[in-house]
Amino acid sequence: MIEIENVKKSFGSAENVQQILKGINLTVNNGENIVILGASGSGKSTLLNVTSGLERVDEGKVIYDGRDITALSDRELTAFRRATVGFVFQQYYLLPDMTVDKNVRMGADLAGNSEYRKIIEEVGLADKLNKYPRQLSGGEQQRAAVARALAKLPQVLFMDEPTGALDEATGRQLLDYVLKLQKERGFTLITVTHNENIAKTADTVVRLNSGAIVDISRNISPKGAYEIGW
Ligand SMILES: Nc1ncnc2c1ncn2[C@@H]1O[C@H](COP(=O)(O)OP(=O)(O)OP(=O)(O)O)[C@@H](O)[C@H]1O
Numbered sequence: 600m601i602e603i604e605n606v607k608k609s610f611g612s613a614e615n616v617q618q619i620l621k622g623i624n625l626t627v628n629n630g631e632n633i634v635i636l637g638a639s640g641s642g643k644s645t646l647l648n649v650t651s652g653l654e655r656v657d658e659g660k661v662i663y664d665g666r667d668i669t670a671l672s673d674r675e676l677t678a679f680r681r682a683t684v685g686f687v688f689q690q691y692y693l694l695p696d697m698t699v700d701k702n703v704r705m706g707a708d709l710a711g712n713s714e715y716r717k718i719i720e721e722v723g724l725a726d727k728l729n730k731y732p733r734q735l736s737g738g739e740q741q742r743a744a745v746a747r748a749l750a751k752l753p754q755v756l757f758m759d760e761p762t763g764a765l766d767e768a769t770g771r772q773l774l775d776y777v778l779k780l781q782k783e784r785g786f787t788l789i790t791v792t793h794n795e796n797i798a799k800t801a802d803t804v805v806r807l808n809s810g811a812i813v814d815i816s817r818n819i820s821p822k823g824a825y826e827i828g829w
Pocket residue numbers: 610611619637638639640641642643644645646793
């Protein structure tokens with residue numbers, strides 16, 4: 600379980616402080632699929648970054664199964680991220696000079712996971728093992744990024760606009776793979792997006808507006824990637 604307690608975050612200098620997160624409270628159960636929606640600038644990426652330990656909160660706590668990660672040293676926080684969370688961003692961020700196999704293996708090595716090739720198969724890239732990122736389509740690159748993130752067997756997968764750079768068909772396909780993998784493997788999934796349709800695939804939908812949660816709703820029967828609009 601992740602407990603986010605009264606989390607606040609500001610940016611800017613003393614004369615010009617911008618409060619981006621204004622006291623966020625949220626509980627995420629293990630294995631839950633959460634989508635965070637909100638307009639551009641509402642604080643979605645900031646919330647994702649502080650929840651995953653990529654950035655520090657100014658105030659409040661982020662507690663993973665009883666362990667407050669805001670109290671960790673930088674070193675401990677790095678170790679926490681390495682062991683516990685995976686990331687997928689809009690722009691893939693694969694290493695250009697490494698093949699799919701090597702990119703994913705880097706993730707796997709962090710966790711000593713020797714069975715990472717299975718994950719490459721599960722995202723449908725078994726025949727692209729030796730291709731470099733520039734030889735892949737956007738959707739294939741993003742699937743490789745998902746495989747890399749999952750290769751270290753994270754407890755939580757964070758995705759920030761994962762389909763933002765993909766066309767509809769490719770975006771749906773990516774989402775379909777991620778949803779299937781989540782069902783099989785049971786990791787917690789926290790996705791930030793502008794796409795209201797993607798929210799229909801989540802167990803829980805959180806709406807952010809100007810740095811505050813304005814609504815939390817539950818889907819009784821979450822939809823599949825091919826059952827939603829786009
Ligand atoms: N490192 C930073 N330094 C200064 N300001 C920042 C920083 N990160 C974010 N901000 C500001 O915080 C606000 C919220 O940014 P954030 O990236 O969380 O929004 P978002 O909801 O993810 O938006 P988008 O949908 O456009 O990605 C913005 O006004 C942004 O300019």
